[in-house]
Amino acid sequence: MQTTMPRKRLIPTWIPTLLVAIAVYLLVAYAKQTDRISVYWHQVIQLAGLTAITGLGLNLIYGFNGQFSLGHVGFYAIGAYGSALITKDLLTKWSGTNVGALAWMIAGQIGLVLVLMLIGRLRVGQIRKGLAARLETLIKPHEAWVFTTLVTLILVAFALALGVGFVWLAQKPLAAGLGSLITKLPEVAAQNVIFVLALLNGGTLAALVAYLIGLPLLRLGSDYFGIATLGFAIMMYTGLQNSDLIIPTMKGARGMVGIPRWTTWGWVFGVLVVLVIAMRNMLYSSHGRAIVSVREDEIAAKMMGIDVAQSKALAFAIGGFFAGVAGGLYAHLYGFLHPSSFSMVKGFDPLIIIVFGGLGSMTGTIVASALFALIIEGLRVLLPQGFEDWRFVIYPVLLLLIMLLRPQGLLGTNEWGWLRPPIPPMKGVPVSSKPSTARAESGEGGA
Numbered sequence: 001m002q003t004t005m006p007r008k009r010l011i012p013t014w015i016p017t018l019l020v021a022i023a024v025y026l027l028v029a030y031a032k033q034t035d036r037i038s039v040y041w042h043q044v045i046q047l048a049g050l051t052a053i054t055g056l057g058l059n060l061i062y063g064f065n066g067q068f069s070l071g072h073v074g075f076y077a078i079g080a081y082g083s084a085l086i087t088k089d090l091l092t093k094w095s096g097t098n099v100g101a102l103a104w105m106i107a108g109q110i111g112l113v114l115v116l117m118l119i120g121r122l123r124v125g126q127i128r129k130g131l132a133a134r135l136e137t138l139i140k141p142h143e144a145w146v147f148t149t150l151v152t153l154i155l156v157a158f159a160l161a162l163g164v165g166f167v168w169l170a171q172k173p174l175a176a177g178l179g180s181l182i183t184k185l186p187e188v189a190a191q192n193v194i195f196v197l198a199l200l201n202g203g204t205l206a207a208l209v210a211y212l213i214g215l216p217l218l219r220l221g222s223d224y225f226g227i228a229t230l231g232f233a234i235m236m237y238t239g240l241q242n243s244d245l246i247i248p249t250m251k252g253a254r255g256m257v258g259i260p261r262w263t264t265w266g267w268v269f270g271v272l273v274v275l276v277i278a279m280r281n282m283l284y285s286s287h288g289r290a291i292v293s294v295r296e297d298e299i300a301a302k303m304m305g306i307d308v309a310q311s312k313a314l315a316f317a318i319g320g321f322f323a324g325v326a327g328g329l330y331a332h333l334y335g336f337l338h339p340s341s342f343s344m345v346k347g348f349d350p351l352i353i354i355v356f357g358g359l360g361s362m363t364g365t366i367v368a369s370a371l372f373a374l375i376i377e378g379l380r381v382l383l384p385q386g387f388e389d390w391r392f393v394i395y396p397v398l399l400l401l402i403m404l405l406r407p408q409g410l411l412g413t414n415e416w417g418w419l420r421p422p423i424p425p426m427k428g429v430p431v432s433s434k435p436s437t438a439r440a441e442s443g444e445g446g447a
Helices: 014-033 039-064 072-092 100-122 124-135 141-184 187-217 222-241 265-283 286-296 298-303 308-334 348-357 362-382 388-405 435-446
Strands: 002-004 430-432
Touching (some): 014 039, 014 265, 039 072, 039 265, 039 308, 039 348, 072 100, 072 187, 072 222, 072 308, 100 124, 100 187, 124 141, 187 222, 265 286, 265 308, 265 362, 286 298, 286 308, 298 308, 348 388, 362 388
Antiparallel strands (some): 002 430
């Protein structure tokens, strides 16, 4: 008779993780409610949460996928300005209606997706290669290149024309529908709906831009890819400086004002929890393991049938989405945006955080984000008046010490609690119910 070994019962990992998350949320909320922390420190804690969100996005790109990106702050800026335009429109009607910016943004993103789908359906790449192969047998190679490029541009222009037409036709009914919906809701409910839509649109817009620039740039090697993304961040910064030439309400180098301050500790914590859950489940799925395999060995991943280009683009787009959502929360935390908040120097902060916490560790990114914000702002308070800028000397020294003593970061690739990789379910192992009889029978057989 065969029985199975009883499975050892352990406390599920999500229980301590949930308890810690609830404790952190209640502790900060209680401290703010009872004035045990000032408004300034409350904003610092919220900024730490935003930093954790954008750091998780960059960790997905660099820590888990192995793509060295220096342009993450560009996606942060896209999410910040994109969401701010939507919520400011609700209050000031700068676009002509209170949902005009939202309607244009939704229609524009749907139109862009349709253009990408149409280009894929037309198989522009295959047409270009096939046409080039045929023409090279008839004319000179450089003449064939000119002709195939012209045909490619015509096909892309056709797809773009259809996309622009769709956006133009879809914007008005979208604005009418959203406007009627908002007017029927109570004021508080309408603000919350617009805020959620603004955050989502800021994130999806950043993800689409990341996907588009990733298509050509992800063919580059890691170092060259980093330089190219740094160029993208500089382009975004320069564009924001002159953005008032296109959209006057953005104010360009003067800074965008009139943004409602709707970001609260509940919003920051809730968004962080949702994105952490999504990232954790995605990483331990088949798509996530494909993303990690590209980091480990790109050639081996390709030999195993993994679409390396698609995995890179997916990681880059999701990382951009995280940064865009964090940027949207940042815009509504302070109610003011200036291009200097998204400069090249600021772009190194999330990179420092993920290296400090450990590349490939979600737990390390969250812990390092909290420490980074508390150290930077804590030194501002602790240092004597007039010496506040010395914090930018002290914390790099601390980072150097950590890198020398622990090069893999605080947690390396380790995770805590529910963020650790799930353990596969144990299958029953057959065990004889009469071990003595079994041994006797085996002894007789041997004799």
